[in-house]
Amino acid sequence: MEFRERMQSLREEFQRERLDEQLRFRRESYELSKQYLIQQTVAFNESRQKQIEFNDFIEKYWPLTTQVYTLLKEQEDILGKSSIVPLRVLIAKTDVSSYVKTSPISSYDEFCENVADGLRNLPNTVIESRPWKNTCQSMMCEAIDINYIMQGIPTLLVFPYQVGDTFGIEMAAWSFLRGFHSMTQNKILKMDGMKATEHIPDVVSAVKAVVGMARDAYMLYEYHSPVIFNKLVDEKTLELPAVKAMLDKHYKDLSQQIHNPKFAKLCTSNEMHEIENSLRDTKLLTV
Amino acid sequence: MNMFGVDDVLLATLAVQVGSAAFNCIRGNKHSKELAAKQQAYEEKVAREGIQNAREEFAALCSLQREIEGELQRDRIEMIKSNHANAILEKAYSVALDKWPLLVPPYVVKNECLLNLEQSRNEVLPLNCIMTTSMDSNFNKSIFPNMEESIAEFCYNYWNVASDRGIRFYQRAWKDNITDIGAECRNLHALMKDVPTLVLSPQVRHGKLTFRFFWWGVSINPQDVHIDDNSIFDPELSNPVYEGMKYSDDDIRIILSELVPRIEAFISYFADLYYWHYLKMTPILPTLLKSNDIVQSSNLGSLIATYINGMLDEKVLSSVLLSLYGEKFMELIKFLPQESQREMCIKILRRRCQGVCNIENMGFDDIIKLDLFSNKDIPFWMSIKDIWKDKINDIDTLIDILQNKNALSSNSIDKDKKYNSGYAIIVSKEQNKKTQKPKYNL
Numbered sequence: 001m002e003f004r005e006r007m008q009s010l011r012e013e014f015q016r017e018r019l020d021e022q023l024r025f026r027r028e029s030y031e032l033s034k035q036y037l038i039q040q041t042v043a044f045n046e047s048r049q050k051q052i053e054f055n056d057f058i059e060k061y062w063p064l065t066t067q068v069y070t071l072l073k074e075q076e077d078i079l080g081k082s083s084i085v086p087l088r089v090l091i092a093k094t095d096v097s098s099y100v101k102t103s104p105i106s107s108y109d110e111f112c113e114n115v116a117d118g119l120r121n122l123p124n125t126v127i128e129s130r131p132w133k134n135t136c137q138s139m140m141c142e143a144i145d146i147n148y149i150m151q152g153i154p155t156l157l158v159f160p161y162q163v164g165d166t167f168g169i170e171m172a173a174w175s176f177l178r179g180f181h182s183m184t185q186n187k188i189l190k191m192d193g194m195k196a197t198e199h200i201p202d203v204v205s206a207v208k209a210v211v212g213m214a215r216d217a218y219m220l221y222e223y224h225s226p227v228i229f230n231k232l233v234d235e236k237t238l239e240l241p242a243v244k245a246m247l248d249k250h251y252k253d254l255s256q257q258i259h260n261p262k263f264a265k266l267c268t269s270n271e272m273h274e275i276e277n278s279l280r281d282t283k284l285l286t287v
Numbered sequence: 288m289n290m291f292g293v294d295d296v297l298l299a300t301l302a303v304q305v306g307s308a309a310f311n312c313i314r315g316n317k318h319s320k321e322l323a324a325k326q327q328a329y330e331e332k333v334a335r336e337g338i339q340n341a342r343e344e345f346a347a348l349c350s351l352q353r354e355i356e357g358e359l360q361r362d363r364i365e366m367i368k369s370n371h372a373n374a375i376l377e378k379a380y381s382v383a384l385d386k387w388p389l390l391v392p393p394y395v396v397k398n399e400c401l402l403n404l405e406q407s408r409n410e411v412l413p414l415n416c417i418m419t420t421s422m423d424s425n426f427n428k429s430i431f432p433n434m435e436e437s438i439a440e441f442c443y444n445y446w447n448v449a450s451d452r453g454i455r456f457y458q459r460a461w462k463d464n465i466t467d468i469g470a471e472c473r474n475l476h477a478l479m480k481d482v483p484t485l486v487l488s489p490q491v492r493h494g495k496l497t498f499r500f501f502w503w504g505v506s507i508n509p510q511d512v513h514i515d516d517n518s519i520f521d522p523e524l525s526n527p528v529y530e531g532m533k534y535s536d537d538d539i540r541i542i543l544s545e546l547v548p549r550i551e552a553f554i555s556y557f558a559d560l561y562y563w564h565y566l567k568m569t570p571i572l573p574t575l576l577k578s579n580d581i582v583q584s585s586n587l588g589s590l591i592a593t594y595i596n597g598m599l600d601e602k603v604l605s606s607v608l609l610s611l612y613g614e615k616f617m618e619l620i621k622f623l624p625q626e627s628q629r630e631m632c633i634k635i636l637r638r639r640c641q642g643v644c645n646i647e648n649m650g651f652d653d654i655i656k657l658d659l660f661s662n663k664d665i666p667f668w669m670s671i672k673d674i675w676k677d678k679i680n681d682i683d684t685l686i687d688i689l690q691n692k693n694a695l696s697s698n699s700i701d702k703d704k705k706y707n708s709g710y711a712i713i714v715s716k717e718q719n720k721k722t723q724k725p726k727y728n729l
Binding site: 001004008012015019030037045048049053056057072138139141142144145148164166168180181183186187 | 329333336340344347348351352355358359362366369370373377380381384385389390391392394395396398399401402410412413432433436439440443447448449450453455456457458459460
């Protein structure tokens with residue numbers, strides 16, 4: 001009898017425990033599901049916000065003819081690509097590059113084609129025809145907008161512009177990196193007292209020079225390739241003193257920077273040898 | 288008779304035996320009935336208790352379920368309310384984006400991830416500097432574009448975003464030539480709260496050109512927002528500038544030559560402040576001032592001293608001072624005149640020994656004799672040798688002693704500060720690493 005009573009009380013104790021546990025578990029499940037739901041809602045709202053932003057961006061800020069979708073897909077392909085990724089060159093439609101003098105056809109098209117014509121023998125670059133939809137207003141802002149989508153695709157943006165009596169070229173460039181530090185923006189060339197629209201061929205030469213040197217910097221840093229534009233540059237371009245000074249300075253900087261231990265460590269001795277030779281064999285000032 | 292007698296005994300014995308068996312039988316029967324009854328009662332009790340328990344259990348579960356259902360319902364209602372608030376805000380947000388005044392939208396300024404929601408980037412944002420046109424169309428036509436162009440160039444050259452510290456100067460960034468910054472500034476702030484920003488808005492009034500300015504996000508304190516201050520920066524141009532003034536070429540040249548460097552210095556000051564607060568980077572404006580001849584040399588020294596003293600004022604935390612130990616400290620105070628350099632060193636030394644003994648009135652000679660320093664302080668003493676050239680022997684002696692001191696027998700301050708100063712060394716190393724050229728140094 002006593003034994004059975006003991007058993008019974010054991011059973012009862014277990015039952016009480018089970019009940020408590022059941023209640024606790026149900027309460028916990030409820031709390032958990034509540035938390036999950038909140039998390040889900042937060043993520044959902046965040047996603048909604050991003051969608052609103054993206055709609056806004058695509059509709060109002062995207063300045064290029066190439067669709068954002070196209071670029072996002074291309075970006076995926078680049079990740080798996082084993083061959084050299086060429087530097088994409090986009091020349092902005094500005095008052096200088098789209099200046100219409102006599103010809104009724106878009107001179108922006110002419111301008112891009114002329115730059116491309118002069119650089120047919122420069123490998124690893126793709127110069128796009130008429131990439132901009134409308135005239136570019138703020139070089140600064142549009143570069144950031146384009147970088148937002150295209151970061152990770154090696155790109156060079158060239159903005160020929162006129163402020164008062166000064167002609168200048170602003171550039172923005174980036175490679176495979178992402179984030180703020182990935183993009184370099186600069187006013188690379190300034191020619192005081194020059195009305196660009198009266199000297200379009202010179203402007204074309206200057207733009208070609210910028211593309212050439214950017215290409216060399218890109219290929220040098222990303223693929224340890226020898227530079228070539230310092231030999232390819234035509235005499236007419238070198239007749240423009242400001243452009244020549246810009247090129248001289250650029251290749252001088254490159255010759256110094258290749259000896260930076262960080263870079264030198266990444267190159268094989270053969271590569272370094274070729275790079276050094278290519279920098280010495282030049283139409284520009286040698287260091 | 289005999290027979291009878293025998294039989295009698297036998298019978299009697301038998302009878303007794305039978306009787307006792309019968310009695311036993313009756314007694315046993317009675318006992319087992321009692322037992323069965325008890326058992327039944329017990330089982331009944333158990334069953335009743337079981338049922339009662341089950342009832343209670345069910346009731347408890349039901350009551351919990353009821354409670355949870357109630358809470359679920361409240362949650363659902365809450366959710367609908369919050370979704371409603373969210374939908375309203377969402378609409379307001381899309382309209383705010385729709386009316387955004389700049390040519391680059393705020394989420395792009397922050398460079399937020401595009402395809403996935405995770406914010407993996409924890410880079411320090413550059414300082415954003417936005418300049419509006421003025422209400423004066425002549426100023427906007429003759430002065431503004433050249434001014435903007437020069438400042439943009441300055442920022443690219445000295446504060447390039449691709450380097451370790453940058454200013455993003457938004458040249459020609461306003462849609463439709465917005466001129467009324469007054470209220471627009473709040474819109475900028477609402478959508479770029481977490482972006483360090485300085486907004487400048489030129490105005491030509493009462494024969495003077497001044498700049499209203501607004502800023503936020505420059506210090507670590509999120510409350511540090513200055514859009515209601517009515518702050519005005521006066522570049523103190525030597526010639527008057529009138530509303531609707533017709534600017535001659537000479538006017539333009541003179542105004543720009545005075546205005547541009549001062550605005551550049553003004554913007555640099557904020558950038559220095561920002562990078563000082565976030566990364567403890569020493570300011571570069573003093574160097575820029577010296578090399579660019581921005582202000583007249585007579586008051587240059589005192590201006591810079593005020594500037595540095597402001598950075599190292601009493602509000603600066605001890606941990607910050609410790610992170611200045613060594614090279615960084617020298618970088619910062621080399622801009623001060625010799626006497627101020629000494630004062631600053633004493634100030635830092637006093638801070639170093641704070642709470643350990645009363646050193647408020649002690650001079651250099653007394654402090655150096657204190658047995659308070661450890662080998663962690665060596666970089667600091669090394670760095671101030673140049674400032675106390677006349678005490679160089681005393682300092683060398685102290686450094687020798689510190690070098691020989693067993694690192695294990697460090698005193699009490701040292702235990703407290705160990706982590707901090709170790710960290711300081713890591714920080715300064717990291718920062719040296721960061722000082723690198725942008726990849727495309729075109």
